[in-house]
C-alpha cells in the first residue's frame with residue numbers, strides 16, 4: 001500500500017514536472033513561431049504588392065510607399081493637422097481619441113519606436129531698425145512677427161543612428177533675393193568660360209584610365225576615377241561640354257557605354 005501510494009505520487013510529480021516544462025518553455029516558443037510565420041507571410045505579401053517590374057511600364061511609375069496606408073484616415077483620426085505644432089508636449093501632436101483607431105496606434109508606435117520628437121521655443125530680440133525690416137519681411141502680419149520673437153523649433157532625433165533634424169518653419173518665410181543674373185545667363189556664361197580649359201573635353205590627355213583601357217562611342221567616353229573607391233571604379237561622360245544641351249541620343253550613349261563596360 002505504501003509503495004503504491006509512493007508510486008502514484010511519483011507519477012503525479014513526473015507529470016507535473018513535464019507539464020511545467022511544456023508550459024514555461026515549449027508552449028511560448030510554439031506560439032511565437034506561429035506569430036513569426038504569420039508576420040513573415042504578411043511582409044512577403046506587402047513586398048509582392050509593391051514590387052514593380054520595370055519592363056511593364058511605358059512611363060516611369062510614381063514613387064510609392066506602403067499602398068495599404070490610408071492617409072485620409074490618418075489625417076481624419078490621428079494627426080492634429082496644424083501648420084504649427086503645439087509646443088512641449090508631443091502627446092498634443094495627435095487628436096484626442098487617436099488611441100481608439102488602430103491606424104493611429106500602429107503608425108504612432110512605429111514612429112515613436114524610431115524617432116524622438118520635441119518642440120522648443122527660441123526667443124529672439126531685434127534692435128528697432130532691424131525689427132522694422134522683419135515686420136516688412138512678414139508683410140506687417142502681427143501673428144508672424146510674434147512668432148519671429150518666439151520661434152518654434154521642431155527637433156526629430158533618430159534613436160538608433162542619432163541623426164538629428166531641426167526645422168524652423170519661419171526660415172521658409174524669409175524673402176529670397178532675386179539673383180543678379182538669370183539662371184539661364186549664369187549657366188551659359190559658366191559653360192562658355194569653362195569650355196576653354198576643360199579637362200573632360202580634353203579627356204584623352206587629362207583623365208585617368210584603368211587596365212581595360214578607354215571605351216568610347218559616338219557621344220560618350222569612359223575614364224577611370226583618379227581616386228578610386230574600389231578596384232573597378234570608372235566614370236562615363238558625354239562628349240558634349242554643355243550638359244544643359246545634352247540630347248537623348250547623347251545620354252543614351254553614356255548609359256550604353258556604362259552597360260558595355
Ligand SMILES: [Zn+2]
Pocket residue numbers: 194195198199200201202240241242
Ligand atoms: Zn568640357
